[in-house]
Amino acid sequence: MNPLIKSPRHFAAFIISWLPLMAGMTYLGSKLADCGFQDASILVVPALVLQMFFFSGVWYVARVTSLKTSRLPVFFMRHILSYIIMNAIWLYIVMIYAEFLNAVLEQHVWREYFNQMMPLLVIAGFFIYFVAALISYLSLANERTREAEMDMLANQLKAGEAELKFLKASIHPHFMFNSLNALSTLTVSQPEKAQKVCLQLADFLRYSLSFKDDIVPLREELQHIRNYLNIEKTRLGDRLKVVWDMEEGIEDEPLLSFCLQPLVENAIKHGIEQRISGGIINISLKRNDTHLLIELNNPLSDEPGAARASTGQGLLNLKARLEQAYHNMARMVVHRGGKAFAIKLYLPLIKKKA
Numbered sequence: 270m271n272p273l274i275k276s277p278r279h280f281a282a283f284i285i286s287w288l289p290l291m292a293g294m295t296y297l298g299s300k301l302a303d304c305g306f307q308d309a310s311i312l313v314v315p316a317l318v319l320q321m322f323f324f325s326g327v328w329y330v331a332r333v334t335s336l337k338t339s340r341l342p343v344f345f346m347r348h349i350l351s352y353i354i355m356n357a358i359w360l361y362i363v364m365i366y367a368e369f370l371n372a373v374l375e376q377h378v379w380r381e382y383f384n385q386m387m388p389l390l391v392i393a394g395f396f397i398y399f400v401a402a403l404i405s406y407l408s409l410a411n412e413r414t415r416e417a418e419m420d421m422l423a424n425q426l427k428a429g430e431a432e433l434k435f436l437k438a439s440i441h442p443h444f445m446f447n448s449l450n451a452l453s454t455l456t457v458s459q460p461e462k463a464q465k466v467c468l469q470l471a472d473f474l475r476y477s478l479s480f481k482d483d484i485v486p487l488r489e490e491l492q493h494i495r496n497y498l499n500i501e502k503t504r505l506g507d508r509l510k511v512v513w514d515m516e517e518g519i520e521d522e523p524l525l526s527f528c529l530q531p532l533v534e535n536a537i538k539h540g541i542e543q544r545i546s547g548g549i550i551n552i553s554l555k556r557n558d559t560h561l562l563i564e565l566n567n568p569l570s571d572e573p574g575a576a577r578a579s580t581g582q583g584l585l586n587l588k589a590r591l592e593q594a595y596h597n598m599a600r601m602v603v604h605r606g607g608k609a610f611a612i613k614l615y616l617p618l619i620k621k622k623a
Contacts, residue, residue, distance in 0.1 A: 283321075290397075291317050297389055302382040311370070312382055316363045316390070323355045324401045331405035348402060356394040363390065427589060466503050469496040484594070484619060487554070487561075488520040494529045501537055508547025509537065515554045522561050523619045525594045529563070531583040532612055536567035540610060543570035561618055566611035584612070591616070 291314055299309035330351045334344055363383060370379035456463045473496040476489075502509050536550045548568040555562045584603070591599040591614070600615040 283325075287317070287321060294389070294393060298382075298386045301389055302385040304378075304382055308378075308382070309386075312363075312367060312379060312386070315366060316359075319362060320359055320394070320397060323359055324397055326355070327351070327398060327401035328405040328408070331402055331409060336406060352395065352398045355398065356391070359394060360387070360390060424593060427593075462503075466500060469499050472496050473500060483526050484523045485526045486520065487522045487524055490524065490526065490529050491520065493527075494533055497530060497533060505537075505541060505547060508544070509541050510547070510549045512549055512551045513554075514551070516556060519554055519556055519561075522556060524561060524616055525590060528587065528591070528614065528616070531587045532563075532565045532614075535583060535612075536565060536610070540567035540569055544568060556618065559618060561614075561616040563614040563616065564611065566609055568609055569605075569607075 294317060295306060295310045295313045298304075298313045299306050302309060330348065334347045336344060364380070367379040367383035371377050473493065476493045476496075498509070498511055533550065533552075541548050541550065550565065550567045553562070553564040584601070588601050591601065595617055598617045602613040602615075604611045
């Protein structure tokens with residue numbers, strides 16, 4: 270909305286700021302036309318009241334004419350035409366008003382006053398248009414800044430919601446139930462292995478409960494994922510196999526925490542668990558000059574009706590967190606085939622290779 274009419278307070282301030290201009294123009298007009306201040310005010314004040322509406326109209330022209338370097342010819346052309354049209358209409362109406370005064374007051378001096386004041390009115394029209402355009406662009410810039418701040422707050426809110434959803438989903442009761450069941454069996458058959466799994470579960474829970482959107486070394490994420498995979502392997506046994514393809518020396522690369530867990534969890538839940546024979550999860554971690562490349566693929570069940578319904582919420586939450594952390598420079602590519610599922614993450618490098 271035009272800031273001049275946005276509120277009564279703004280409009281009142283606009284009227285008050287216009288009064289000195291009216292007084293100054295009336296004084297100069299009286300000198301140019303060699304007439305009294307009162308006669309000059311009869312012609313000038315209504316003319317400037319009319320100009321107030323043209324002044325406020327410049328905001329609408331500025332709103333549709335962006336100030337961009339690539340479009341400077343269009344910018345100047347549009348404003349020059351706007352100035353010429355607005356001021357031609359304004360001067361023509363003032364001239365008609367002067368003729369009206371001649372007829373009503375039966376004095377044939379008003380058109381002559383108008384002709385003598387014409388240079389002043391033309392200069393004033395240009396100055397008023399320039400000031401109106403300047404104020405309009407400053408107002409629009411301020412408005413866009415507020416909109417950007419609101420968008421940033423909205424994105425932060427969405428990111429916070431995604432974090433909360435991720436926190437709620439990071440430790441599934443189903444996962445805990447299965448892990449404890451597997452542990453209860455191991456305590457009888459393989460006590461030493463049960464102790465090792467307990468320690469891995471404790472490390473897994475400690476890392477999960479310390480969740481926050483931090484940038485961490487890749488090695489911390491890998492340790493967390495290996496704990497998770499080892500715990501899952503206690504119940505899935507040989508059905509779960511993992512093949513790592515990791516570039517040497519990549520462990521020090523920083524990345525957003527909890528990037529890998531949703532991918533591995535998704536692969537087990539919707540891939541390995543659905544197959545009687547299990548399957549292989551392939552995890553690749555490499556980098557180029559600009560990005561850390563993470564790729565994960567797993568088989569899907571080939572039995573009709575065996576696939577578990579997925580909301581995709583985990584991957585959506587991860588995508589939202591990546592957009593927030595990497596300022597929309599990260600990319601996620603998902604491919605679901607008939608027999609396999611693959612996902613790739615392209616994460617901008619935070620620290621260049623030495």
